[in-house]
Amino acid sequence: MNEIKLARVDFRLMHGQVITNWVKQVAANHILVVDEELEKNQFMAQVYLMAAPPGIKVNILSPERAVKNLVAGKFSQKNLLILFKSVESVKETFDRGLQLCELQIGGLGSGTGRVMISNQLSLDEKEAGLLKEMADKGVEIYFQAVPKEPRIGLDKALEKMG
Numbered sequence: 001m002n003e004i005k006l007a008r009v010d011f012r013l014m015h016g017q018v019i020t021n022w023v024k025q026v027a028a029n030h031i032l033v034v035d036e037e038l039e040k041n042q043f044m045a046q047v048y049l050m051a052a053p054p055g056i057k058v059n060i061l062s063p064e065r066a067v068k069n070l071v072a073g074k075f076s077q078k079n080l081l082i083l084f085k086s087v088e089s090v091k092e093t094f095d096r097g098l099q100l101c102e103l104q105i106g107g108l109g110s111g112t113g114r115v116m117i118s119n120q121l122s123l124d125e126k127e128a129g130l131l132k133e134m135a136d137k138g139v140e141i142y143f144q145a146v147p148k149e150p151r152i153g154l155d156k157a158l159e160k161m162g
Helices: 016-025 036-040 042-051 063-071 087-095 125-136 154-161
Strands: 004-010 030-034 057-061 080-084 102-107 140-143
Touching: 004 016, 004 087, 030 063, 030 087, 036 042, 036 057, 042 057, 057 063, 063 087, 080 087, 087 125, 102 125, 125 140, 125 154, 140 154
Parallel strands: 004 080, 004 102, 030 057, 030 080, 102 140
Antiparallel strands: none
């Protein structure tokens, strides 16, 4: 599935960094937001659709529907940026058959029980375990908030977890 130019986990989904930096960085012309709740919430889905930059089409699909559409080749002629709100969501989609070579972790929020991986990125034990499972199946996982920052590999992030 070489139409996937970037798969990113970011709890904010579509926001300034994604729209101004990552869309340009990977020459994306289509954004796929994979989120079950957002797919069902027509009002919020409209907000995201209206936030898309000119010339960029956005689809919002559940993990199940996203995989079905990808497998069916619906996005085969697109330069696709896929956004997930959480590690759990990307893992569910991966388990349903999403084929990924790489996964970028761009924002997971902060809070109790989280370890800072860099000045903007944190991780908890559950997320670390899910990411490790994906990495063990051949997905290269790295942490990077913005393009000008260096990538931090999952192994280095796990070292920080202790």
